[in-house]
Amino acid sequence: MISNNLKLAFRNLRKQKGFAIINILGLSVGIASVLLIFRMVQFELGFNKNFKQHDRIVRVCTQEKGLDGQESFTRGVPIPAMSEIKNTITQFAATSRIKENWPTVLVPNPNGGAPLKKFNTEEGEIALFAEPEFLTIFDFAWMAGNQDNILKEPNTLVLSQKMAEKCFGGWQNAVGQTLLIDNEPMMVQGVIANASPQCDFPINLLISYQTLISNPDKYDYRDDWGSTSSNDQIFALLNNPAQFQEANVAVEKVGKKQYVDESGGQSSYKGHLLQPLSEMHYDDRFGTFATHVISKSRLWVLSSIGLLILLMACFNFINLSTAQALRRSKEVGVRKTLGGSHSALFGQFMSETAMIVGFSVLLGTCLAWLGLPLLERISEVPTDLPFLNQPVLWIFIPALALVVTLLSGFYPALVLAGFNPIKALKNDLFNQASSGNGLRKGLVVMQFLIAQALIVGTIITLGQLDYLRNMDMGFRKELVYTFNMAGDSIAQSRMSGFKQRLLQIPGVESVSFSSDQPSSGSTWMTNFAVGRGTDYQRFNTTIKYGDADFLQTYGMKMVAGRWLEPSDTVKEYVVNETMVKKLGIANPEEILQQELRMGSGKWRKIVGVIQDFHAHSAHHELEPMTLSSNLERFYVTGVKIKPQNIKATTEAIQKVHDETFAEQVFDASFFDEQIADFYLDENRFSDTCKGFGAIAIFISCLGLLGLATHAAQRRTKEIGIRKVLGAGVSGITMLLAKDFLKLVLIAIVIASPLAYYLMDKWLQDFSYRIDIQWWMFVLAGFAAILIAFLTVSIQSVKAALANPIKSLKSE
Amino acid sequence: MIELKNIERYYPTGAVKTYVLRYINAHIAEGEFVSIMGPSGSGKSTLLHILGMLDEPTDGEYWFLGEGVHKFNERRRTEMYREYIGFVFQAYHLIDDLTVYENLETPLMYKKVPSGERKSRIADILDRFNMVAKKDLFPNQLSGGQQQLVGIARALIGRPKLILADEPTGNLQSPQAKEIMEIFRTLNKEDGVTIIQVTHSEENARYGNRILHLKDGRVENEELIKNGASS
Numbered sequence A: 001m002i003s004n005n006l007k008l009a010f011r012n013l014r015k016q017k018g019f020a021i022i023n024i025l026g027l028s029v030g031i032a033s034v035l036l037i038f039r040m041v042q043f044e045l046g047f048n049k050n051f052k053q054h055d056r057i058v059r060v061c062t063q064e065k066g067l068d069g070q071e072s073f074t075r076g077v078p079i080p081a082m083s084e085i086k087n088t089i090t091q092f093a094a095t096s097r098i099k100e101n102w103p104t105v106l107v108p109n110p111n112g113g114a115p116l117k118k119f120n121t122e123e124g125e126i127a128l129f130a131e132p133e134f135l136t137i138f139d140f141a142w143m144a145g146n147q148d149n150i151l152k153e154p155n156t157l158v159l160s161q162k163m164a165e166k167c168f169g170g171w172q173n174a175v176g177q178t179l180l181i182d183n184e185p186m187m188v189q190g191v192i193a194n195a196s197p198q199c200d201f202p203i204n205l206l207i208s209y210q211t212l213i214s215n216p217d218k219y220d221y222r223d224d225w226g227s228t229s230s231n232d233q234i235f236a237l238l239n240n241p242a243q244f245q246e247a248n249v250a251v252e253k254v255g256k257k258q259y260v261d262e263s264g265g266q267s268s269y270k271g272h273l274l275q276p277l278s279e280m281h282y283d284d285r286f287g288t289f290a291t292h293v294i295s296k297s298r299l300w301v302l303s304s305i306g307l308l309i310l311l312m313a314c315f316n317f318i319n320l321s322t323a324q325a326l327r328r329s330k331e332v333g334v335r336k337t338l339g340g341s342h343s344a345l346f347g348q349f350m351s352e353t354a355m356i357v358g359f360s361v362l363l364g365t366c367l368a369w370l371g372l373p374l375l376e377r378i379s380e381v382p383t384d385l386p387f388l389n390q391p392v393l394w395i396f397i398p399a400l401a402l403v404v405t406l407l408s409g410f411y412p413a414l415v416l417a418g419f420n421p422i423k424a425l426k427n428d429l430f431n432q433a434s435s436g437n438g439l440r441k442g443l444v445v446m447q448f449l450i451a452q453a454l455i456v457g458t459i460i461t462l463g464q465l466d467y468l469r470n471m472d473m474g475f476r477k478e479l480v481y482t483f484n485m486a487g488d489s490i491a492q493s494r495m496s497g498f499k500q501r502l503l504q505i506p507g508v509e510s511v512s513f514s515s516d517q518p519s520s521g522s523t524w525m526t527n528f529a530v531g532r533g534t535d536y537q538r539f540n541t542t543i544k545y546g547d548a549d550f551l552q553t554y555g556m557k558m559v560a561g562r563w564l565e566p567s568d569t570v571k572e573y574v575v576n577e578t579m580v581k582k583l584g585i586a587n588p589e590e591i592l593q594q595e596l597r598m599g600s601g602k603w604r605k606i607v608g609v610i611q612d613f614h615a616h617s618a619h620h621e622l623e624p625m626t627l628s629s630n631l632e633r634f635y636v637t638g639v640k641i642k643p644q645n646i647k648a649t650t651e652a653i654q655k656v657h658d659e660t661f662a663e664q665v666f667d668a669s670f671f672d673e674q675i676a677d678f679y680l681d682e683n684r685f686s687d688t689c690k691g692f693g694a695i696a697i698f699i700s701c702l703g704l705l706g707l708a709t710h711a712a713q714r715r716t717k718e719i720g721i722r723k724v725l726g727a728g729v730s731g732i733t734m735l736l737a738k739d740f741l742k743l744v745l746i747a748i749v750i751a752s753p754l755a756y757y758l759m760d761k762w763l764q765d766f767s768y769r770i771d772i773q774w775w776m777f778v779l780a781g782f783a784a785i786l787i788a789f790l791t792v793s794i795q796s797v798k799a800a801l802a803n804p805i806k807s808l809k810s811e
Numbered sequence B: 001m002i003e004l005k006n007i008e009r010y011y012p013t014g015a016v017k018t019y020v021l022r023y024i025n026a027h028i029a030e031g032e033f034v035s036i037m038g039p040s041g042s043g044k045s046t047l048l049h050i051l052g053m054l055d056e057p058t059d060g061e062y063w064f065l066g067e068g069v070h071k072f073n074e075r076r077r078t079e080m081y082r083e084y085i086g087f088v089f090q091a092y093h094l095i096d097d098l099t100v101y102e103n104l105e106t107p108l109m110y111k112k113v114p115s116g117e118r119k120s121r122i123a124d125i126l127d128r129f130n131m132v133a134k135k136d137l138f139p140n141q142l143s144g145g146q147q148q149l150v151g152i153a154r155a156l157i158g159r160p161k162l163i164l165a166d167e168p169t170g171n172l173q174s175p176q177a178k179e180i181m182e183i184f185r186t187l188n189k190e191d192g193v194t195i196i197q198v199t200h201s202e203e204n205a206r207y208g209n210r211i212l213h214l215k216d217g218r219v220e221n222e223e224l225i226k227n228g229a230s231s
C-alpha cells in the first residue's frame, strides 16, 4: 500500500508540476532557514559543556548598588575577598584565583640580540594568571610536560598547543624553554590542548598566580578591599551541583563588614553572588574574557524566526492543497465506494505530503549547506565546524521532516479524506471546499504579517545604524590612526622622542598620547570632590588621561577655559559639560579655578570645560568626566594623518614604532573602524532581519502566486464571459488582484503596531536613537503591496490575456 | 436482503421541497436480479445511490441484511463496500490518474487481496472483457464504451454479493451489451449474486426477475418476469 501510495504521489506531483515546484521551493527555503538557525542556536547552547565537571563549576561575581539605586555588576572580586572565599567556603572542592592579561610574548634568541619572534595576544584569546587548581577545575587535555608541581613557582607557565607551535614551531619541544612575557622571563612547564571553539576559555597562556604575588608592583596586585578590577576573578568547583544555593548564601556573607567600611557612603550595597558556568556565555552583566556573549532572549528571537518561517512555508502547502481539493474530490468519492476507508485515504494524502516534504528536505539541506557561509554575517559560528555531518542532525533532520509533514499535510488530508462521497462525485463540494477559504485567507494574512514585521524591522534597524554612523560623537573619528603601547617605564622614557619622530613624517598632522581613545570599551571611574574641604560627591566621575595634543588630535572643543598644558604628572584638570550640569552649575565659567580631588589624590585646579563627547557607544548616556595629563597612564597613541598617501603614512608610522619599541608588536587601526565595531551586534541583527525578511517575503509571494494561479484557473470561465462582455485587461487583473491585496492590507494593519512595539523595545537599548516614524510603516507596507501586486499580476494578466472563446468552449 | 420502508428524498430548493423520491417501499431478497426503469429525472440514480449507501434518504428506513443503514457509521459503510457492494456508475467514474490496470487493482488492494491473486484476477477479467491490450492506458485514452467496460469490470472484480449498476450498458453496442447482461445473469444464477440495475432498455430489463417502474419519484408499478428472458 505504501509503495503504491508513493507511486501515486509521484505521479500526482508530476501532473501538478507548478504547484509542486511552489511547494518544494517554499518548504526547502523554510527548512534551510531552520537548519541554519538550528546551527546557530545549537552552537551557542553548546558552550562550556565540554568540561567534564561543567555542572559543578561556578564563578564568584560582584554586585553593587549605588545610592541612586543603580545596580552594577562585575565579574571582578577584590583580592582579599578572593582569599577569604578560598579559605572559608566549605562547599567548594577547589578554587582558583585568576587574572586576565593580554601580554606581549617574545621568544628570546638564546644567542642574545633581537628576539626571534614577538606576538601580541590575539583578538579572541586570553592569557590568565592562574593557580594550579585551575587545571583541576577545567580539565584541559594535557599534551606535554610533567603534570605534577606545575604553576606553583613564580615565573612559570603553561602554553596552549597553538601558542607553543607559534613560539617554537611545534608543541613537542616547548617544555623547558623560556619566554619573555611583557619582558619578564618565564619557564614553560607544559602544553595543554587548544580550547574547543565552543568554550569561553580561549587560553593561550596560563601563568602561575605566584608570579603576581611575588611581584605585586609590576602586576598592580593590591590587597585592598576597596578596589575591584574586572580582571581579578575566582572560579570554584562545587562539591556537588546541588550545593549551589548553599554556596551562594555563604559567598554573600564575604566582605559584608569591609564593604560598608570602605564604601564611604558611596553605595548602598556591595556583595558577592555565584554565577554557574552554564550561564557565563549568556549573561552580559558579567561577560567573558575574550569571547562573545549572547543573551538567551536573542536565541529565543532567532528560534522563533526560524519557526515562523517554517510555519509560513507549511501555510503555503495547506493553502494550495485545500484550494485544489475540488480537483481531487471525484477520486475521493470513487475510492470510498471501492472500499477505501477514511484512514486509507488519509494515508494516501499524507504520503503525497511526505513525498513533497522529502524532496524539500533534500533541497533544503543543500541550500543550508550552500548558505552556511552567510552565517558569518549574522553570528559567531565558525564555518569550519562540522555542520551537516553532526550525528545530532541525523536525528534533527528526520524529526524536522516529520514535523513539517504533519504541519503541512494533516489538515488538508483530513479535509480531503473527509469528503462525502456522493457530494464529491456530483462535484457538489463547492461549499465544502470553499469553507477552507477563510482559513486560507487567515494564513495568507499571517504570512504577510510576519513578512511585514521583518521589513519594518529592517527599515528601523537600518535607520538606527545609519544614525549611529552619522551621529556627532563630539570628536573627529576619521583619519585618526591609533595603537597601543606598553605602559612600562622603558616605554615611557622613549615616548617624547617617539612623538618627535612621528611628527617628522610628512603625512602626520598631530600625535597624542592618552589612556585610551576618546571613545572606547574601557571605563575608569572614581569618587571625587569639588571645592577644597568639601565631601565626596554622591556620583562618580569617568577619568581619562590625555596629553596636550589630545584635544587637537581628536578634534574636540572647549566651552570654557583652556585645554591641559604639557605635563608628565597630574597638575590640573579639565571637566566636561555633563559634570558641570550634574554639579548644578549653570555657567561653565563658574567652575574654572575651583579645585578638584580624585579619590584620595591631591587637590588640583579645574582649568577648562570641554564640550561633551561620547566616551562609550550610543548604548550609554553621557557621563561626568574628568581629564588630566599623566605620563604613567598613557597606553594609546593617536596619530591624526592627512588624507593623502594614507598607506605611505601608516607604513612610516609602523617603521618608527618598530625602531623605537623593538620588543612591542605594532597593532594599529583607524578610530572610525573601532567605533563601527561597537555596533557589530546591531549590524548582525539588522542583517538577520534583512535576510529572513527577504526569505519571508519570498515564501509569502510563492504562496500568493500559487493561490492566484488557482483562482485564475477556477475563474477562467467567468473571465471569458467578462471579456466577451467588454472587460479590459486591467479591469480583469484588478478583479483578481483585489482579493489578495485586501489580505496584504489587513496584514499590514495588524503587523504595524506589533512591529512598533518590538522595535521600540530594541531601540530602548540605545541612549541615543531615532524616533520611529509613520513613513517607515508606509514604506514597508508599500513595498509589501507592490511585491504582492506584481506576484499576483503575473497570473492575472495571463488569465486576462487568454482567448475567451477557448476558455468558454472548454467548459 | 434489502428492505425499503417509505423512503423519501427531497432537496430544499428555496422555500419548497423538491421531492425526488416519495414513499418507496420495496423488498429485495438475496439472489434477485431487479431492473429499475423510468423516464429521465424520475429518480432512478438517486434510488440506486441510496441503495448503495452513498446518499441518505431524508425520510424512511433502509434495512440491509437486517441492519438499519441509518445506524451505519463511516467505518461500517467502508466495510460494506469492501465486502458486499460493487457499484457501476452511470458516469463511469474511473480514477483519472490511474491506468486501467490500477483502476481494477484498487478495490482489491482495499480488500487486502494478496498481490499474486490480484494479478491473476485482473488478468482474468481483462481477458473476459477483451481489454488486455488497454491495461496500461489512462481513462482519458479510452472511448466512452471502453471506460464503461472498465467501470463494470472494476465492480465485478471484488466479487461482491450485491451489484448496483446504473445504466451499465448505456454506451455499449448491443452485442457487447448482451454479453454484459449474460455475465450478470451467470453471476446471478451460478454465484447467487444479487443484482440491481437501472436501464432504459426493455430488453436488458428482462434479464432480471423483476422490474420496478419509477415515475416522478414513485414506484408506478412492479412487473414480475417469469423465468427471466432467455434469448
Ligand SMILES: Nc1ncnc2c1ncn2[C@@H]1O[C@H](COP(=O)(O)OP(=O)(O)OP(=O)(O)O)[C@@H](O)[C@H]1O
Pocket (backbone or CB within 6 Å): B011, B013, B018, B020, B038, B039, B040, B041, B042, B043, B044, B045, B046, B047, B090
Ligand atoms: N442536488 C440536487 N438538487 C436539486 N435537485 C436534484 C439534485 N440532484 C438531483 N436532483 C433532481 O433529482 C431528480 C432525479 O435525479 P436522478 O439523477 O435520480 O434521475 P434519473 O432518473 O437517474 O435520470 P437519468 O435517467 O437522466 O439518469 C432530477 O429531477 C434532478 O433534477
Ligand SMILES: [Mg+2]
Pocket (backbone or CB within 6 Å): B044, B045, B046, B090, B166
Ligand atoms: Mg440517472
